[in-house]
Amino acid sequence: xxxxxxxxxxxxxxxxxxxxxxxxxxxxxxxxxxxxxxxxxxxxxxxxxxxxxxxxxxxxxxxxxxxxxxxxxxxxxxxxxxxxxxxxxxxxxxxxxxxxxxxxxxxxxxxxxxxxxxxxxxxxxxxxxxxxxxxxxxxxxxxxxxxxxxxxxxxxxxxxxxxxxxxxxxxxxxxxxxxxxxxxxxxxxxxxxxxxxxxxxxxxxxxxxxxxxxxxxxxxxxxxxxxxxxxxxxxxxxxxxxxxxxxxxxxxxxxxxxxxxxxxxxxxxxxxxxxxxxxxxxxxxxxxxxxxxxxxx
Numbered sequence: 001x002x003x004x005x006x007x008x009x010x011x012x013x014x015x016x017x018x019x020x021x022x023x024x025x026x027x028x029x030x031x032x033x034x035x036x037x038x039x040x041x042x043x044x045x046x047x048x049x050x051x052x053x054x055x056x057x058x059x060x061x062x063x064x065x066x067x068x069x070x071x072x073x074x075x076x077x078x079x080x081x082x083x084x085x086x087x088x089x090x091x092x093x094x095x096x097x098x099x100x101x102x103x104x105x106x107x108x109x110x111x112x113x114x115x116x117x118x119x120x121x122x123x124x125x126x127x128x129x130x131x132x133x134x135x136x137x138x139x140x141x142x143x144x145x146x147x148x149x150x151x152x153x154x155x156x157x158x159x160x161x162x163x164x165x166x167x168x169x170x171x172x173x174x175x176x177x178x179x180x181x182x183x184x185x186x187x188x189x190x191x192x193x194x195x196x197x198x199x200x201x202x203x204x205x206x207x208x209x210x211x212x213x214x215x216x217x218x219x220x221x222x223x224x225x226x227x228x229x230x231x232x233x234x235x236x237x238x239x240x241x242x243x244x245x246x247x248x249x250x251x252x253x254x255x256x257x258x259x260x261x262x263x264x265x266x267x268x269x270x271x272x273x274x275x276x277x278x279x280x281x282x283x284x285x286x287x288x289x290x291x292x293x294x295x296x297x
Contacts, residue, residue, distance in 0.1 A: 030062065053217035054295045067295025073221075074264045077195045077256045078248055079285040092181030101174060105147070108167045109140030115159040147171050198291050201256055206234035208255040211247040213238055218258070221292060242267065249283045261290060 005012060030052065032045040054064045090098065146167060155161050195201060201208045202225060212218035214237040225231045236254065238244045244257045245267050259267075264286055 030058070050296070052296060055217045055220045057220050069296040071260045071262060071294050071296070072290030073198075073258045073292045073294065074261045074290055075195070075198050075201075075256055075258045075287045076245060076248055076264055077193055077285050077287060078254070079283055080193050088185070089182065091185050092178055104167075104170060105143045106140060108163065109143040111163055112143060112155070112160060113139040115155070115157050115163060143167065147175070193285060193287075195256055195287070197287065197289060198258065202229070202231040202233070206232045208234070209253055210235040211238055211244040211251070211254045211257045212236075213241040213244050216241070217294065245284070258291075260294065 030048055032048060048062070052058075054067060058064070093101070146164075155164055195208060201210065210233065212222070212235050219237070222233050222235065226233065236247065238247065241257075241259050241263055245259065245264075247254045248257045268281075268284070268286065
């Protein structure tokens, strides 16, 4: 500031708002130049400078310069937690596909019974697949055993042999698909976040709860999105942006927050790194991409 005064050949006095809260610093600076006061109100300064967002609401009370610093919002969400339970092995296939799988085994067992049963084929003396009065259950059991490769019997008829080839081909495809989907489900899929951008939050009609600092431009932005696009937001307010990010990390009911990109990077690199465990740091995820350009004036 002193060098700027020398370059402009002017003198001025300035006061630094020695407050830790960005919100309080911005409010003190704006009130000092008479913002939010009736026309003709007293003020103690002519210019306010700092990390003050240029917003439509503030522009009704003060004149902003051209932005001297441009930034964007970044969305910070709670990192999804991998959940594995005793029924996770059913997850790779949908309920409809599991029903089709069971239906194919039953139909193949019935078909095999018709083709291989000595009771229905007078010319067949005995069958290696269908035996005794419980032949239908025996054929279904054999069809189910083919899933694990336990083919311990040989069909006698050509129809049974052709049916066995079709059944074996179907089982091979099902087993290969199941193995690949199970590996994907237990690794990548379970760690994919349900929120991928701000539009997911906006279109959720309040299903995702956010935390935002009060007194800054975040609430103005959310109100503007509601007035212009009809989006409904569910959010709690905190005194500082650090507290908002801490809520996302520690409060199970809060899913996301958004901050200026420099603030997000500072918080992740300096506020968390070296101060908390790696497990605590990994509770937050900074999504790629930015939204809502903002300027400091």
